[in-house]
Amino acid sequence: MTSPPPTAAPTTAERIRSACVRAGGAMIAAEGLEPTPTPVHHLLGDGSFAITVPADGAVASAVLSAGAAGVQAVLEMTDYAPLPLREPVRSLVWIQGRLRGIPLCEVAALLDLIASSEPNPALLQVISNPRQPVDEGRQLLMCLEIESVVVADATGAESVPLGALLDADPDPFCAMESCWLQHLESAHREVVERLAARLPAPLRRGRVRPLGLDRYGVCLRVEGDDGDHDVRLPFARPVSDVAGLSQAIRVLMGCPFLNGMRARRA
Known part of the structure; x- marks a missing residue:
């Protein structure tokens, strides 16, 4: 099953x-x-x-x-x-x-x-x-x-x-969401760009902004010439703490070092 x-x-x-x-x-x-x-x-x-x-x-x-x-x-x-x-x-x-x-x-x-x-x-x-x-x-x-x-x-x-x-319960990250997304937008645009690479090709031509973050995934807003489009990128499974959230975002980005580890030198 x-x-x-x-x-x-x-x-x-x-x-x-x-x-x-x-x-x-x-x-x-x-x-x-x-x-x-x-x-x-x-x-x-x-x-x-x-x-x-x-x-x-x-x-x-x-x-x-x-x-x-x-x-x-x-x-x-x-x-x-x-x-x-x-x-x-x-x-x-x-x-x-x-x-x-x-x-x-x-x-x-x-x-x-x-x-x-x-x-x-x-x-x-x-x-x-x-x-x-x-x-x-x-x-x-x-x-x-x-x-x-x-x-x-x-x-x-x-x-x-x-x-x-x-x-129902509030999302465990809802009180911190605003600060995190503002920091993501201002200091880590490369993360937003890596996430945007997962969008359908027509949407990548618009301006991609982080819209939401919760235990189930990340939501992006695409501001395009044809209007606004919201796209959710779900995590593989819901997360409940900051460590799990960090790893889930790395997976969405396609990062090979899921725990933040660097490649070992030969």
Whole structure:
């Protein structure tokens, strides 16, 4: 019996979890109000999102006025490419649900829970004590109870069940991906060129840029006269650490010294 082919790409749920970690442009849009930035957007184990909104803003006012009923809202997360590309958006994630306030007596414990896995500096701006002044820059922690999750990218749009999202994990390299790809582009163009040599001949005439990197492979963006083309180069098998990632990239490059060893002199 032959072995099944290696997984070539992250699942949609895995891609969403990774986007949650690195999303640089998250907005919350409550019904009837202008969208507002939310610097904290953390998926909790119960299937809801903890988010923050400006304490003196319209969204906070609407949610607090609604009481236990909350308001209908959509969280939009934008996953940007780490390089200045012609089309910088890699994917958009829309999470629709009901936005409710969190009692201040529960905020401190929830902040500790979030910080234990995501030490976001924006957490320091959250009001966790009723005596704290509600001045400019302060944030309120709220809960978005998920009703639907949709992700859209160059291949189209897809709905993801909440259970699949909870079962998935972020890619182990997603927090470091931007720095690595920027370094690859600026200091190791020869690696990009070796990877580009694996592309179909018509695509090699465009400008090849590193677009994505995960445990399953490398994605390249080809900016050509006929538009943009994204091509994934899968690893032979998924990797889980930096050593495995380095070796997998060497294999894609066709490097004969997979462990970085030099040829022995005669």
